Amino acid sequence: MRPTQPGWGASLRTPGCIDPMDHVPHSLRSARELIPFGVAMSANRHGRVAAVDRAAGCAYDHKLRRNDLDQSGRRWSAFLVGQLLRRSAQVVETGLTNQIDTRRGPGMASGSYCRIAVTTVTNPHGLACNFDSGSGLLPNSEYWSEIRPEGTPVALLTSQPLLDRFQHVRHALGGPPVIIVPDGEQGKSLHIVTSVYERLAAIRFPRTGIIVGMGGGSITDLAGFVAATWKRGARLVLIPTTLTGQVDAAIGGKNGVNLTDGKNLVGTIYQPERVIADRAVLGSLPEREFRSGLAEIIKCGFVGDPAILDLVDSMPTGGPIGDDLLRELIDRSARVKVELVQQDEHDFGPRRHLNYGHTLGQAVEAATGYREYNHGEAVGIGMLFAASVAAIVHGARELPERTRHYLARVGLPTGLSATVDFERIWSLMGQDKKGGSVGREFVLCLGPGIVRLTSMPDRAVAREAFRFVAGGDREAGRD
Known part of the structure; x- marks a missing residue:
């Protein structure tokens, strides 16, 4: 593999590279490791690193040097990650990974989606935290079958206007129970949280079920807090319906509710197993709300x-x-x-x-x-x-x-x-x-x-x- 940007490859393959076999752990010589930004990297037995960022359309080939590993000698250094991620080139080789890529969704007539795996955080159910970005994901039943195998209990937490607008999401989920909450900051209160708990208790919602939060930042905050605390942690999927939610609020696991003394004073950091950023829902946003994102x-x-x-x-x-x-x-x-x-x-x-x-x-x-x-x-x-x-x-x-x-x-x-x-x-x-x-x-x-x-x-x-x-x-x- 060779980057197409003139001069960049030469700058990484500088003279004086040491024998990589002296410092590359055996586990890294053959293993593939996921790193930030959804890039797949592997180090072969010759000490050459191959990196593919399919979502950005980039492929790189790089000779390992001593400062490319951190002090423990077992992780890629921030220096190397930064060097690789800040360049753009054409993909000239694929197939290093099938875990992070731009792919066509199952059953989708057109379009594709980008999956970015959050690999250093954990989900209480041992599932990867994935960010899926695409268009036309939400009404696709086959896409949902990957997330929710048949028979998995689901509760959809959203507002009435959003439910009216996106009934196809409920249909794709198989018609699960819906918990209606107020939109906006007024919905982020302990009173509302208690009412959601009572609804979950009434339907005997299990810890292994999936709470799906669909809405703007306030609803995804509320859904995250409820999932984190229901039976000490239920599964969580978030569907941000605003641009702010898709690029910020729904990513990273922060959630919270408000008290009279301030916003988000009660909350946790609890990772969803999936964030679904479907661009198709943004067409209905008011222009001012879109610009806010x-x-x-x-x-x-x-x-x-x-x-x-x-x-x-x-x-x-x-x-x-x-x-x-x-x-x-x-x-x-x-x-x-x-x-x-x-x-x-x-x-x-x-x-x-x-x-x-x-x-x-x-x-x-x-x-x-x-x-x-x-x-x-x-x-x-x-x-x-x-x-x-x-x-x-x-x-x-x-x-x-x-x-x-x-x-x-x-x-x-x-x-x-x-x-x-x-x-x-x-x-x-x-x-x-x-x-x-x-x-x-x-x-x-x-x-x-x-x-x-x-x-x-x-x-x-x-x-x-x-x-x-x-x-x-x-x-x-x-x-």
């Missing part, structure tokens, strides 16, 4: 995969996004989150990079009573604020306008239009639930793919950055 996609471009930002730039102006482009945006964004979840499932390190833009964003939501901005719009403004901090403190002078450009490109707000008081925002940022116990945490991006976890900026810096976001200064961090 694009904010999370832009975030993934800044924190993990800069190629996403190039794709955003290629979007048509004022017209619909083509299915091929939407597929690539969803799949790439999902891979960013999957990689971070696999590194840090319980959210103590790199996974927190996904909080980029959320510190100010959640403060803006709260300060405006959750009425002026939806979540994606607020996160976009939060990213603009964080970019302004990077410009002021670290000299990343082009970043604020670059961020503003991408937000404008997809029709998101490029500043605060409402009159929001800085003192109120500053107070709310200090209450950010995502902060660590040692102090208030802030995710800083110095450029696409360059992310740091740091402490909150001091008050003077925050005020200057806020003034830029509010429209007072057109250029942050310039004299």
